[in-house]
Amino acid sequence: xxxxxxxxxxxxxxxxxxxxxxxxxxxxxxxxxxxxxxxxxxxxxxxxxxxxxxxxxxxxxxxxxxxxxxxxxxxxxxxxxxxxxxxxxxxxxxxxxxxxxxxxxxxxxxxxxxxxxxxxxxxxxxxxxxxxxxxxxxxxxxxxxxxxxxxxxxxxxxxxxxxxxxxxxxxxxxxxxxxxxxxxxxxxxxxxxxxxxxxxxxxxxxxxxxxxxxxxxxxxxxxxxxxxxxxxxxxxxxxxxxxxxxxxxxxxxxxxxxxxxxxxxxxxxxxxxxxxxxxxxxxxxxxxxxxxxxxxxxxxxxxxxxxxxxxxxxxxxxxxxxxxxxxxxxxxxxxxxxxxxxxxxxxxxxxxxxxxxxxxxxxxxxxxxxxxxxxxxxxxxxxxxxxxxxxxxxxxxxxxxxxxxxxxxxxxxxx
Amino acid sequence: xxxxxxxxxxxxxxxxxxxxxxxxxxxxxxxxxxxxxxxxxxxxxxxxxxxxxxxxxxxxxxxxxxxxxxxxxxxxxxxxxxxxxxxxxxxxxxxxxxxxxxxxxxxxxxxxxxxxxxxxxxxxxxxxxxxxxxxxxxxxxxxxxxxxxxxxxxxxxxxxxxxxxxxxxxxxxxxxxxxxxxxxxxxxxxxxxxxxxxxxxxxxxxxxxxxxxxxxxxxxxxxxx
Numbered sequence: 001x002x003x004x005x006x007x008x009x010x011x012x013x014x015x016x017x018x019x020x021x022x023x024x025x026x027x028x029x030x031x032x033x034x035x036x037x038x039x040x041x042x043x044x045x046x047x048x049x050x051x052x053x054x055x056x057x058x059x060x061x062x063x064x065x066x067x068x069x070x071x072x073x074x075x076x077x078x079x080x081x082x083x084x085x086x087x088x089x090x091x092x093x094x095x096x097x098x099x100x101x102x103x104x105x106x107x108x109x110x111x112x113x114x115x116x117x118x119x120x121x122x123x124x125x126x127x128x129x130x131x132x133x134x135x136x137x138x139x140x141x142x143x144x145x146x147x148x149x150x151x152x153x154x155x156x157x158x159x160x161x162x163x164x165x166x167x168x169x170x171x172x173x174x175x176x177x178x179x180x181x182x183x184x185x186x187x188x189x190x191x192x193x194x195x196x197x198x199x200x201x202x203x204x205x206x207x208x209x210x211x212x213x214x215x216x217x218x219x220x221x222x223x224x225x226x227x228x229x230x231x232x233x234x235x236x237x238x239x240x241x242x243x244x245x246x247x248x249x250x251x252x253x254x255x256x257x258x259x260x261x262x263x264x265x266x267x268x269x270x271x272x273x274x275x276x277x278x279x280x281x282x283x284x285x286x287x288x289x290x291x292x293x294x295x296x297x298x299x300x301x302x303x304x305x306x307x308x309x310x311x312x313x314x315x316x317x318x319x320x321x322x323x324x325x326x327x328x329x330x331x332x333x334x335x336x337x338x339x340x341x342x343x344x345x346x347x348x349x350x351x352x353x354x355x356x357x358x359x360x361x362x363x364x365x366x367x368x369x370x371x372x373x374x375x376x377x378x379x380x381x382x383x384x385x386x387x388x389x390x391x392x393x394x395x396x397x398x399x400x401x402x403x404x405x406x407x408x409x410x411x412x413x414x415x
Numbered sequence: 416x417x418x419x420x421x422x423x424x425x426x427x428x429x430x431x432x433x434x435x436x437x438x439x440x441x442x443x444x445x446x447x448x449x450x451x452x453x454x455x456x457x458x459x460x461x462x463x464x465x466x467x468x469x470x471x472x473x474x475x476x477x478x479x480x481x482x483x484x485x486x487x488x489x490x491x492x493x494x495x496x497x498x499x500x501x502x503x504x505x506x507x508x509x510x511x512x513x514x515x516x517x518x519x520x521x522x523x524x525x526x527x528x529x530x531x532x533x534x535x536x537x538x539x540x541x542x543x544x545x546x547x548x549x550x551x552x553x554x555x556x557x558x559x560x561x562x563x564x565x566x567x568x569x570x571x572x573x574x575x576x577x578x579x580x581x582x583x584x585x586x587x588x589x590x591x592x593x594x595x596x597x598x599x600x601x602x603x604x605x606x607x608x609x610x611x612x613x614x615x616x617x618x619x620x621x622x623x624x625x626x627x628x629x630x631x632x633x634x635x636x637x638x639x640x
Contacts, residue, residue, distance in 0.1 A: 003526040010514045311510045314471055315524050315572075316499025318492050408466050411506060411584075 004321060007312075008328040011301050018300065019333065022293040026337020026391065029290035030383045031344025033283035037379040038349045039371060040279045044272050046372035051268070053145045054203070055261045056234030057109070057243040060250055062093045063257040092229035099254055100233065107246060109237035112136065112143040115217055116232055117224040121167070123175040123183040130171065130213045132185065134220020134230075143236040146201055146214075152179050153199025158216050166199035168209030185213070187223035195219075284386065291390030294333050298326055298395050302402040309402050310410035319403040326402050330395015331388060338384035345380065349373055419580055419612050420445040420468060424477035427463055437463035439635040440477070445628075447579065450606045451614045452626035460635035461616040462584055468614060469502055469582045470494045481580075499528055503573030505602075507585035509565035511557040517544065517568050518553045524575040543571040547601060563594030570601055581605060583615040587622065595619065 012019050072081050093099055096113060103111055115134040120127050137155035141147045147155060151169055158164045165185065167177075177183055179197055186192045195215065203209055221227050235250075237243055243260035251258040262269060302309070309322055352371050425441040428434050438460040445451055453461045466472040467479065470486060479486050481497060489497070498504075511520045521540040525531055531539065544553060547567040557565055566586065573581055583602065587595035599622050605611040606627070617623055631638050 003523065010512075014514055307510070308512055311512065312523075313495070314469070314498065314504050314506075314510075316495050316497075316502075316527060316576075318495040320492070321495075321527075406472075408472050411466075411471075411510075412462070 004325050005328060008325055008332055011305060011325075012329055012332060015297065015301060018297045022290075022297045022333050023337045023340060025290040025293035026287075026334055026387050027340035027344050029286040030338050030341025030387050031348055033286055033383045033386075034341070034345025034379050035348035035352065036279060036283060037383070038345075038373045038375060039352065040275065041374035041376065041379070042372035044275070045374050047268075047272070051265055052240045052261060054205070055264065056112075056143060057237040057240050057261050058235040058247045058250060058258055059261075059264065060093070060233040060235070060254065060256050060258040062091060062231040064255070065251075065257050092226060092231045093233065093254075093256060096228070096230045096233075102253060103233065103235070103250060107235055107237070107250070108239070108242070109235055109246075110139070110142040111233055111235050112139040113217065113230045114140070114232045114234065115220040115224065115226070115230045117187055117220060119185050119187040119213075119223065121171070121175060121183050121185055121213060123177050123181065126175050128171060128174055128210075130167070130211050132187065132220055132223060133212060133214050134217035134223075135214055136217050140214075143234050146203065149201045149203045151200045151202050155199070155214065157198035158214065160198070163193055163195045163219060164198040164215070165195035166201065166214040167197060168212055169200045169202045170206065170209040171211070171213070172197065172200055174210065185215075185223065189223070189225045191223045191225060193219070193223065283383070287383070287386045287390050290337065290387065291394040293394075294330050294391045295394035295397065297333065298330050299398045299401075301329065302326060302398045305402075306405060306410050309405050310407035313405070313407040314411070322403040322405075323396075323399045326399030327392065327395045330391045330393075330399070333395075334388045334391025337391070338387045341383065341387065342380055345383065349375070418444045418480075419447050419482060420614075421480045421483075422468070422477060425464070425467060425474050425479055426476040427460075427467055427472060428475045436635050438467060438474075438632075441637055442477075443630065443637075445612060445614065447612055448606060448610050449612050450603065450625075450627040451612075451630060452623040452628070453614065453616045453630045453632065454618075454620075454623045455632035455638075459632040461632055463635070464632065465582055465584050465614065465616050469504060470498055499524060500576050501578050501580060503575070503578045503581045505566070505569050505573050505581065505583040505586045507588040509557065509562075509569040511565060511568055511572070513557055516554050516556055517549065517560070520557065520568060521572045521575055524572060528576050530576075539575070540571075543574055544568070547571050561594075563590055563597060566590060566594065566598050567601065570598065574605070579610075579612060581611055581613045583613060583617075585616055585618065587617065587619055595622070599625070 070081075070084055070086055072084055092115070100111060100113060113136060117132050117134075118129065119132040120129050135155070137158050141155050153166065155166065158166060165183070172178060172181075175183065177197055179200060182194050182196045184192060185195050201209070215223075217230070221229060235246065237246060240261065244262055247258040247260035247263070313322065353373055356370050420443065422441055422443045425438060425443075426436070427438045428436050441464060453464060455461050463472070467474055470481075481501060486494065486497070512523070515523070518540050521543060522536050525536045525539065541550075541553065544550060547570060549564060549567055549571065552560060552564060557568065560568065570586075581602065586602065587598050590598060602613050602615065603625065606613050615622070615626070623629055
């Protein structure tokens with residue numbers, strides 16, 4: 001076997017320039033695919049991290065997955081009931097104290113209650129519709145990613161006396177208000193109250209920076225005329241990937257709709273899968289092209305070395321030996337290319353990690369200041385593995401041809 | 416003298432629209448220590464017969480036994496094993512591997528057989544090449560040697576695994592008369608001194624005359640010389 005390897009390496013060395021081209025082809029394929037995988041994976045990780053970070057892991061709201069049974073359906077054993085006027089449900093999560101106590105007993109993580117309602121902020125003759133979210137500042141800080149997005153003030157500023165509100169900086173900008181300004185909040189029930197802006201946050205998501213206002217839960221209940229009501233329980237779990245199980249259990253326990261972040265973003269996550277498929281297809285195509293380079297050089301070698309093949313066979317080498325010889329040549333090229341490709345990929349990733357840029361404003365909702373890169377040994381292994389497989393195939397086809405060569409035909413033709 | 420090669424009705428027909436008969440109905444028995452010259456005009460099937468005897472080609476009819484073992488049912492692998500250990504080839508052209516040194520060329524069959532260790536292979540290649548007057552050229556490449564020297568390297572290579580049978584296809588065909596004589600003398604010495612069997616295809620009447628036995632072919636058939 002070492003003899004075959006020695007022969008293979010001699011053949012490859014004998015074709016210096018072509019060998020170099022084939023190896024560079026593989027190396028570039030491997031290198032670019034590693035860089036691309038790092039970038040795509042990094043983008044995905046970054047995206048998911050933002051998603052997991054900004055959203056509650058499980059969101060329990062005062063909705064039901066199916067329409068509630070009406071009393072008439074229980075009272076009459078009828079096949080169909082027509083013209084029924086549904087009973088008015090009390091909106092909100094009933095008995096919030098009991099619900100939160102039940103959840104606290106087993107959920108591994110933190111929870112925050114809130115009451116979300118719609119309203120209008122009015123200041124200096126401008127009206128802006130926003131979502132008014134009543135919160136408990138202490139609990140909210142542990143659950144919401146907003147806590148670290150404050151430009152001025154914080155959730156705890158809400159507690160200090162009077163009617164306070166925290167809004168996004170873009171909303172303040174639109175209204176022409178600033179920290180300390182007193183604005184009027186009008187709720188959908190017609191309640192109107194003056195609130196002082198005690199905090200400004202900036203998340204980078206325009207929809208939130210422009211359309212959310214946080215007040216104390218009590219104030220939200222007053223504005224919406226629903227004392228003691230809440231309509232959302234948000235859970236932040238220690239392990240975000242456990243969200244679907246937790247959501248299922250919470251829903252079974254409370255009866256309310258509990259949505260895990262994976263469910264809420266199903267279509268986005270599906271898009272990521274498709275993105276990965278596209279990436280691996282492109283990477284595969286690159287390596288396939290590199291494989292053709294190997295196929296080319298080994299085909300050339302087998303043609304050029306037909307005489308050597310005949311000699312070796314006449315000396316007592318078998319067809320298997322010949323197949324191995326050229327397969328090894330392909331694999332050697334693939335392996336050489338992979339090694340250099342690893343270095344190329346590493347350098348590309350390093351170069352990309354140095355890129356810094358400032359993107360902000362309306363063109364991108366989120367702010368990105370550098371390329372998100374993920375480092376994984378698997379990118380290197382998969383790229384090299386694919387390169388070796390395509391090199392093996394590229395070597396095997398000419399190898400089979402070479403093994404079949406009939407020594408007599410060549411010896412006769414050698415005159 | 417035991418029979419090293421025994422053929423009965425050996426025939427090779429090239430399958431084609433009009434089949435071409437290369438070798439027909441050759442029945443031969445060649446014993447150990449013989450120097451057999453296969454002679455005949457061009458296209459008489461001399462080389463084809465040699466390739467059949469050397470297991471490089473398969474007969475379409477007839478049987479061939481080497482060292483008393485019938486070769487008809489052997490797999491390609493088993494035939495390769497026989498070529499490796501029992502047969503040595505010398506062709507008209509030296510057919511050395513150009514990228515390897517003289518010594519490496521001689522050692523390749525030994526390495527393939529794998530019977531000897533590295534040191535033993537080195538010793539044997541030195542001895543073989545030394546005996547053929549190539550002691551000064553061990554680490555040269557074939558293209559740095561003269562035609563006669565190359566052909567002697569080829570002879571050394573054929574002897575690498577100490578096979579009892581040497582098959583030579585016009586071994587002197589591309590050499591001048593001085594080198595031809597030298598190569599012939601070497602082959603002759605192998606028969607006389609080492610008890611090898613040499614079967615050589617040749618055009619060279621002088622060489623044929625010195626052989627211990629002649630097989631003359633005309634149109635693929637054995638004929639009286």
